[in-house]
Amino acid sequence: MKFEKIGFFGAGFSKWCIDIPLMKDLFDFKGHFWEREKKGINKLKVTYNSWKQNNKAKTNEHFINNILTSQNKKVDSKLLIFYICRRLSEPFIWYEKHVLRTRRHTYNLQGSGKKRIPFINRPGDWLSSLDALLTTNYDLILEYLIGPKGYNYGYQGETLSGRGSYPVSQYQKPVVLSGQIPLMKLHGSLSWTLKGHHTDGRGGLTGEAIIIPPIFEKIPSKRFQKIWENAEKILNNAEKILFFGFAFNPYDDAILNLLTENISNTAKIIIVNPSPNKNRIENLFNKCDIDYINPLNKDEPTLNKEIEDFFEP
Secondary structure (H helix, E strand, C coil): CCCCCCEEEECCCCCCHHHHHHHCHHCCCCCCCHHHHHHHHHHHHHHHHHHHHHHHCHCCCCCCCHHEEEEEEECCCCCHHHHHHHHHHHEEEEEECCCCCEEEECCCCCCCCCCCCCCCCCCCCCCHCEEEEEECCCHHHHHHHHHHCECCCCCCCCCEEEECCCCCCCCCCEEEEECCCCEEECCCCCEEECEEEEEEEEHHHHCCCCEECCCCCCCCHHHHHHHHHHHHHHHHHHCEEEECCCCCCCCCCCHHHHHHHHCCCCCEEEEEECCCCCHHHCCCCCCCEEEEEEEHCCCCCHHHHHHHEEEEC
């Protein structure tokens, strides 16, 4: 399969679709937490507010890096990862009453019944016409939009763990990724745990999702090696590349190296971002044909039409 038309999606894409917070707004501590979770969340909140007061010029990536690398931890790193996963899961959580108890779930890829994900904006048909999708996002927005018959995580025919459209058992009608579009999640996913790939974002509820934390110089672990190798092959063949909501932050060395070492000088690039760093982008791809779109100046149909026009032959 030739990978000529590629979409690369960053945090700004999730913000546009469903108002998931960007990194700068991640520690707003919004969400509905169980009573047993509130003590830890409040401890993290106090620690963050104290750190921010003394480090006003630093970013949230600095805070995360400080927690994960500090020898004298005021907050356990597992609590931090739990909060990050849980906060990014918030728009996809729904609740049900069962035997006098309230249960918490995340939408799955087929069987959430009448529950509907509250999208603000949706991509047009151009999304499912792409040859490959790459993302640094943990959420399942792309999976929800395309559906399991449209994508795969590296090979077709993978059976996911968890419920599908049949509400009682995953064994009656399991969810199989049968689509042709490879979806490479470079930093992991809320639906991936040590037990496998799942039909929902359960790792976001438990904090057990397999992710590369949002810190400086995010280096892929051996667990993600095949994903990154697949991404290299995809980018090597790309003729037209959409970057939707990706910031090209200078501390994302591994991602920037992946892009610059594999994207051809003849590739055409379009950047969808309200405030792109044009100097940085054009230094990275100084021989490519680059165009820009500000999504804040476009309504959904107009933005989708401009992206469709970019991908037309």
